[in-house]
Amino acid sequence: MLFHVTMNVRIPHDADPRHIEALKAQEKARCADLMAAGVWRHIWRVAGQYKNRSIFDVPDNAALHEILMGLPLFPFMEIEVEALCRHPSSIRDDDS
Numbered sequence: 151m152l153f154h155v156t157m158n159v160r161i162p163h164d165a166d167p168r169h170i171e172a173l174k175a176q177e178k179a180r181c182a183d184l185m186a187a188g189v190w191r192h193i194w195r196v197a198g199q200y201k202n203r204s205i206f207d208v209p210d211n212a213a214l215h216e217i218l219m220g221l222p223l224f225p226f227m228e229i230e231v232e233a234l235c236r237h238p239s240s241i242r243d244d245d246s
């Protein structure tokens with residue numbers, strides 16, 4: 151199942167900068183692992199904001215929930231999820 155996920159990262163101003171840098175490094179590594187596995191299909195930065203828009207390919211809602219809750223920056227994210235399905239006009243074989 152494909153999901154469009156928006157992650158809005160909101161770091162508190164009084165957070166320990168070293169802790170946050172460590173979490174960001176962990177987040178980047180986790181993202182790379184999931185992209186290599188074909189689970190985190192795409193990620194884009196929303197220009198001018200500490201926000202990304204991503205596409206996930208997971209077996210079901212519960213799998214997505216577990217992945218998102220396990221992200222290192224999860225405690226500092228506002229997350230929105232939309233389920234996607236193939237558009238009948240798409241000509242791309244990998245849209246399903």
Ligand SMILES: O=C(O)CC1=CCC(=O)O1
Nearest residue numbers: 159177178181200201202
């Ligand atoms: O920077 C972000 O948008 C948060 C994030 C998600 C995966 C990653 O590497 O950073």
